[in-house]
Amino acid sequence: MGVLEIFKSLDYGPAPESSLAANAWLDDHERKFGLFINNEWVRPKGVEYYPSFNPANGELLAETTQAGQPEVDLAVTAARRAFEIWSKTPGSVRARYLYAIARNIQKHHRLLAVLESMDNGKPIRESRDIDVPLLARHFYYHAGWSQLMETELHDYQPVGVVGQIIPWNFPLLMLAWKIAPAIAMGNTVLLKPASYTRLTALLFAEIVAEAGLPPGVINVITGSSKAGTMIVTHPDVDKIAFTGSTDVGRTLRRQTAGSGKKLSLELGGKSPFIVFDDADLDGAVEGVVDAIWFNQGQVCCAGSRLLVQENIAGRFLQKLERRMETMRVGDPLDKCIDMGAIVDRTQWETVDMWVKRGAEEGGEVFQPSIDLPDKGLFYPPTLIKNLDPAAETVQEEIFGPVLVSLNFRTPAEAIALANNTRYGLAASLWSENINLALDVASKLKAGSVWVNCTNLFDAASGFGGYRESGFGREGGREGLFEYLRPAWQPRPRPDYAPADAKADKDSWGAHIPARPTLPDANKANGRELPRVDRTPKMYIGGKQVRPDEQYTRPIFSVKGKLIGQVGDGNRKDIRNAVEAAHAAHTAKPGWAMRHGYNRSQILFFIAENLQARSDEFAERIRLSTGCSAALARSEVELAIERLFLYAAWADKYGGSVQETTLHGVTVGVNEPLGVVGIACPDEFPLLAFVSLMAPAIARGNTVVMIPSEKHPLSATDFYQVLDTSDVPPGVVNIVTGDRDYLTKTLIQHEDVDAVWYFGPARGSYYVEHESAANMKRTWVSYGIRRDWTSAEQGAGHEFLHEATQVKNIWVPTGE
Ligand code: NAP
Secondary structure (H helix, E strand, O other): OOHHHHHHHOOOOOOEOOOHHHHHHHHHOOOEEOEEEOOEEEOOOOOOEEEEEOOOOOOEEEEEEOOOHHHHHHHHHHHHHHHHHHOOOOHHHHHHHHHHHHHHHHHOHHHHHHHHHHHHOOOHHHHHHHHHHHHHHHHHHHHHHHHHHHHHOOOEEEOOEEEEEOOOOOHHHHHHHHHHHHHHOOOEEEEEOOOOOOHHHHHHHHHHHHOOOOOOOEEEOOOOHHHHHHHHHOOOOOEEEEEOOHHHHHHHHHHHOOOOOEEEEEOOOOEEEEEOOOOOHHHHHHHHHHHHHHHHHOOOOOEEEEEEEHHHHHHHHHHHHHHHOOOOEOOOOEOOOOEOOOOOHHHHHHHHHHHHHHHHOOOEEEOOOOOOOOOOOOOOOEEEEOOOOOOHHHHOOOOOOEEEEEEEOOHHHHHHHHOOOOOOOEEEEEOOOHHHHHHHHHHOOOOEEEEOOOOOOOOOOOEOOOHHHEEOOEOHHHHHHHHEEEOOOOOOOOOOOOOOHHHHHHHOOOOOOOOOOOOHHHOOOOOOOOOOOOOOOEEEOOEEEOOOOOOEEEEEOOOOOEEEEEEOOOHHHHHHHHHHHHHHHHOOOOHHHOOHHHHHHHHHHHHHHHHHOHHHHHHHHHHHHOOOHHHHHHHHHHHHHHHHHHHHHOOOOOEEEOOOOOOEEEEEEEEEOOEEEEEOOOOOHHHHHHHHHHHHHHOOOEEEEEOOOOOOHHHHHHHHHHHOOOOOOOOEEEOOOOHHHHHHHHHHOOOOOEEEEOOOHHHHHHHHHHHOOOOOEEEEOOOOOOOOOOHHHHOOHHHHHHOEEEEEEEEEOOO
């Protein structure tokens, strides 16, 4: 037999990983598990048990407890008690514990990997070489942050007791992303794994206890979505960290609305994988394999939409199909297979349903003629071509080994197609042209962008989404803030919940246009001429425009004297303002694309012009609010100082190089959110207005400002300052009127990316509740006043953090 013949006939022999240790661990527990609370197994009487099966062969692995309310209460109490001590334990001591956990994970590496593959169906090659090493890496990395917390994050404090809910696709990795930063920052946790995969979380809990972590710091409770709801709605839980589907994320956003609980949501995706005609095509084919068939495609950031430049599409797809013919699907514990089993029968059926839907939508389905095991939940790698970009199969997350492909002609078309999704989790792009690649990377709306690589993760780089892929980051310095609260701020506990949800919702922000009031001085009394009316207009797109309905609202001083009138804005005024704010992004150069230097010059110029008119502004504040002349003057001075502060930050908060394990460069870019709607409080009408507007525009956002409802005249005077300060049209838009009515329009607007609301608890509740429709990022005050004059409460990192979202761009280097 010649060498060629040998190569052609070579086949893989079986290379099974032993499951002896994993089975022994299951046997030691008699294959029946309680809940892990306070470092002990708790076996409540009378609870139900729920079976866990190996998806590769259908065998029963074990049974776990279905937690109910008493068990959730028990775990919350344990976490609360532990929090009192753990949060006061020095960071350097907590670092030792995290280090001990990381070491103990490494000692149990193989056991964890095998059990993960048995429980989830993923290839041992992945659980052994990716999931478990990253699990350890997260605890090492965050041991470091624990050590550094007191010096590097001294303006922050831990949040408290954290409820963490994770999905089934990366049971160990998701657990690491959540638990490591939480406990490093001094929080305590109760974690609920997904119902399909909960065994490794229980093994992990034992490993942690064995490492000596104090009781109650990490608690693991198993149970269904009902137990999830109990965690989410528990009054003594201070934060919810959730990873899962966008629909469940929406429910959680509504359930936690107005409660003062912090929330981070890591949700679904439909990420593009873009291949330009100058790409290394063979490399890109391997990239596709990693992008969509890693973990059977059950990956939130899977490159599930292949976009190929038209002139190479035929050749590329041919290569890809040829590669698909060589893929090996089979026993997850075999070290030589590419794809294991789908996690559960229901998920298998969903995947199959989508493939059939793709065919019905006119797609051409390709599946290789490879062997699948007779038994178990295996699904072949699948490619669907020739679909319409609007097809459901192209738009919806399938969460299985199914790739859809589309063609594009130009880079601009590739970007438009890539961003044509409600999600924004990740993107991968392939080109040998560095200029093109980095330009496209900057224009993609996604939290992670991989250049000539895909599915790279590391603890030193944050992961998380734009748009309906959620908000918050896990990993990196940016991820720590999900588990921190400013040091001055106690947990808000607003006392607001609507009694009759429907009636209350309808009445919030309901609007009756204000009746115009004619000032006495305007009335001619026979001797004087009527005064020339000066009613400030709206400020939209750089122009002063009359309100859509022409109505005005009277503005009174604190003593009840009429001191002016402002426009009474309505839905159309908000719509026009949002359009103008959008146009300011697309204008060339858009506001976000200008240099920070240019934005800082404009902020300095605003400060200069405000200074020139400071007496007039101080007098207006004195008249409106009734404060002393000295206080009014210091409010103007502080507003000028804030403008200087954010002029300074305009070119100093761009991001950083992340020290990941990649041989190459990972850059964390602090990108703007887009169009931000900002409802200002009534106190300090000029200072609060400037303190909110300045960080937002400094970081490249464009804004629709709703000034103080009671004292809007400082903001309407501010137009003239903006007009003379080279602020491009549309960057700052100001709509005066009824705060809640205008905010309601902003929060319902699909093209507003974030809403900041500094108003009553009721409004805060609705802003958070209604934001769930398209997962806008929100920042609300829950009716709690802050001291806008203090540098701690009225300025600083919290504001910059709220004004930005981190995109991580990964570029490997070397041969
Ligand atoms: P899922 O159905 O949303 O469930 C996720 C978790 O939430 C599970 O523990 C689930 O419990 C629990 N849950 C379900 N309904 C709940 C409710 N009403 N209240 C509280 N908890 C509830 O998602 P999945 O099917 O497990 O996971 C797949 C999804 O996760 C995909 O959309 C994927 O994109 C996303 N994902 C995102 C990321 C990311 O980082 N962005 C990472 C991985 C996965 P049960 O299992 O008991 O129902």
